[in-house]
């Protein structure tokens with residue numbers, strides 16, 4: 001995989017049969033969401049909160065779809081109860097695309113603490129993730145598909161600032 | 169009407185509709201009166217029965233989908249009413265057993281004695297909205313909702329009466345997932 005853009009990212013997910021997208025926007029994901037709104041083969045549903053998006057994805061999965069949840073890491077706290085008392089115990093997978101605000105302590109004050117602890121929170125909850133890079137996309141996606149299809153558990157791709165074009 | 173009577177009226181009216189249950193006593197009442205594979209018993213994730221039901225309704229447009237919710241659950245996820253109204257699935261019926269308390273945790277009051285949930289649903293944009301206070305009104309109101317274009321919102325006002333001897337759901341969460349998914353095929 002030579003170049004990773006919002007467009008190639010979304011198109012690849014659609015080819016893996018992810019066609020149900022929902023979430024709450026982050027500026028780092030603005031290009032991804034605007035591409036999703038343009039493509040025919042996928043549906044993007046605006047959610048009001050990240051935990052509602054987890055519920056929506058769960059319903060989609062139970063009905064045979066492969067869902068994707070897009071969110072900023074500031075939404076992770078809202079999701080933890082849903083992940084631990086729904087997805088993990090019922091074996092309801094979801095692909096989570098989580099942008100990483102507050103990385104390295106360099107961001108607006110409201111992002112610093114969560115930026116530091118998001119990965120630790122996922123680890124504490126026993127949820128696997130990878131930080132997505134242009135050069136590891138194929139491998140990380142294969143790991144995610146294995147987690148989702150075989151183990152029936154959520155998998156998170158963490159998106160750093162600057163990975164995708166931002167359109168806003 | 170007592171809460172249990174509402175379930176006794178409602179459950180015999182179901183065919184093969186998938187029903188997503190709110191957590192707490194709602195799951196337990198329904199499980200003990202009539203367990204069925206089409207029942208998704210959400211034992212945790214309070215508030216999310218409505219969003220799970222929305223996901224099912226959007227991905228299974230040919231099935232009528234029921235959410236069997238509680239007032240406390242609805243109040244925890246009021247924003248989901250807006251999502252349901254915005255997506256407007258024709259095949260979703262949102263039934264709320266409103267006892268004005270968090271009965272499952274000891275009958276602490278919610279806000280639904282002063283805040284009318286059916287009015288919130290109506291102004292959010294649900295297509296069909298009804299409120300029933302009497303047991304005999306459940307059947308006609310629910311049947312009308314089943315046969316109308318949704319999303320529908322049926323508020324059933326009840327008195328708390330849960331019998332604590334009523335057992336918990338005995339299926340494991342993984343079993344609930346498996347049989348619910350199979351029933352949707």
Ligand SMILES: Cc1ncc(C[n+]2csc(CCOP(=O)(O)OP(=O)(O)O)c2C)c(N)n1
Pocket residue numbers: 081190191192193194212213214237238239240241242267269270271272273278
């Ligand atoms: C996030 C969260 N907060 C609190 C609880 C505890 N709890 C379990 S059931 C319940 C009450 C649900 O109220 P309602 O939807 O009105 O149903 P009822 O108990 O009245 O049947 C509460 C507060 C919980 N399970 N999860």
Ligand SMILES: [Mg+2]
Pocket residue numbers: 238239240265266267268269270271278
């Ligand atoms: Mg209640």
